[in-house]
Amino acid sequence: xxxxxxxxxxxxxxxxxxxxxxxxxxxxxxxxxxxxxxxxxxxxxxxxxxxxxxxxxxxxxxxxxxxxxxxxxxxxxxxxxxxxxxxxxxxxxxxxxxxxxxxxxxxxxxxxxxxxxxxxxxxxxxxxxxxxxxxxxxxxxxxxxxxxxxxxxxxxxxxxxxxxxxxxxxxxxxxxx
Numbered sequence: 001x002x003x004x005x006x007x008x009x010x011x012x013x014x015x016x017x018x019x020x021x022x023x024x025x026x027x028x029x030x031x032x033x034x035x036x037x038x039x040x041x042x043x044x045x046x047x048x049x050x051x052x053x054x055x056x057x058x059x060x061x062x063x064x065x066x067x068x069x070x071x072x073x074x075x076x077x078x079x080x081x082x083x084x085x086x087x088x089x090x091x092x093x094x095x096x097x098x099x100x101x102x103x104x105x106x107x108x109x110x111x112x113x114x115x116x117x118x119x120x121x122x123x124x125x126x127x128x129x130x131x132x133x134x135x136x137x138x139x140x141x142x143x144x145x146x147x148x149x150x151x152x153x154x155x156x157x158x159x160x161x162x163x164x165x166x167x168x169x170x171x172x173x174x175x176x177x
Contacts, residue, residue, distance in 0.1 A: 016065065017063075017065050018065070018070060020056070020057060020060045023070040023071075023074070024053055024056070024057075026070075026071070027070065027071045027074050028049070028053070030071060030074075030075075031049055031052055031053075031074050031075060031078050032045055032046070032049045034075055034078055035048045035049055035052070035078055035082060038078075038079070038082050039082065043165060044085075046161070047158050047161065047162070048078065048081055048082050048085060049078070050155075050157065050158065050161075051081045051085075051155070051158065052074065052077050052078040052081045053074075054155065055077055055080075055081055056073075056074055056077045059077065088153055089130075092129075092153075093129075096129060119174060120170075120174060122173075123170050123173035123174050124170065126169075126173055127166055127169060127170065127173075130152075130162065131162065131165065131166035131169065132166075133152055134148065134152065134159060134162045134163045134166050135163065135166050135167070135170070137151055137152065137159075138159070138163050139163075139167075144156075145157075145159045145160050145163075148163075
């Protein structure tokens with residue numbers, strides 16, 4: 001067999017399909033860095049990175065090694081995940097603003113003995129809307145992570161991570177001198 005026929009055979013041979021676990025391990029940091037730059041928010045980038053690899057695992061059968069490197073495919077998935085998040089967040093904010101426009105200026109928190117203290121209400125006010133929503137769904141309403149995820153449009157694991165962050169911030173706010 002001549003050198004040119006070997007080269008033609010190698011060039012026409014289908015690209016080897018790597019294992020998803022190997023691709024994920026090699027590209028986790030790069031995808032996370034991309035999402036950090038895209039969002040400007042490390043916590044959000046953490047959540048979107050998780051969602052990216054979750055979606056990539058589901059869609060791994062669609063990856064075609066002949067169309068490009070796995071790292072490029074993963075960044076494309078990450079970009080779609082981020083854009084989906086931004087669109088969903090924009091719709092949620094618009095709904096909240098429409099609702100807030102029809103509601104009196106402030107809805108007072110409970111002030112009776114079983115309610116929240118003024119300090120806790122103030123600390124809750126310093127959380128983001130998404131964090132307050134997770135606290136309300138999980139702590140106030142007692143929903144499990146899957147139920148809260150269905151309501152908030154998140155995975156159960158993202159709900160757990162978000163709630164942990166929200167409660168940590170809340171603890172810091174309340175304990176601040």
